[in-house]
Amino acid sequence: MAFPTAVNNQITDSVSQVNTKVLxxxxxxxxxxxxxxxxxxxxxxxxxxxxSRTPVARGVNMLYSIDTATTAVGTSRIFR
Known part of the structure; x- marks a missing residue:
């Protein structure tokens, strides 16, 4: 250290070493x-x-491509 401080020199050295390690x-x-x-x-x-080539993917794509409006109408008719 270039000048004396109120903090213990061992503490300042330890902090300096940790900062150097982080860098x-x-x-x-x-x-x-x-x-x-x-x-x-x-x-x-x-x-x-x-x-995209697997049968599972094709099945999932088919499920996602179902028209949701049609499904909603069919479901509402079931629960009336």
Whole structure:
């Protein structure tokens, strides 16, 4: 330290070391986050190509394509 302070030197040294460690770890953490985001994006891009060909996907698409207005009318007639 360049000048004396009212705080114990051991405390200021400890805080300085922790700050240095955090700054040293930052590039590695940022790179890891970037790699995880890239991996997730690639997985999301590849998933529809594989999933769209399966029979389960076709069934789910068929269920989602049912006209909801027709379903609502039919349901209301059942519960009258």
């Amino acid at each position: 040293g770890d930052t590039p590695a953490v940022a790179t890891g986050n970037f790699m995880m985001a890239t991996s997730q994006a690639q997985t999301n891009a590849a998933l529809p190509q594989r999933f």
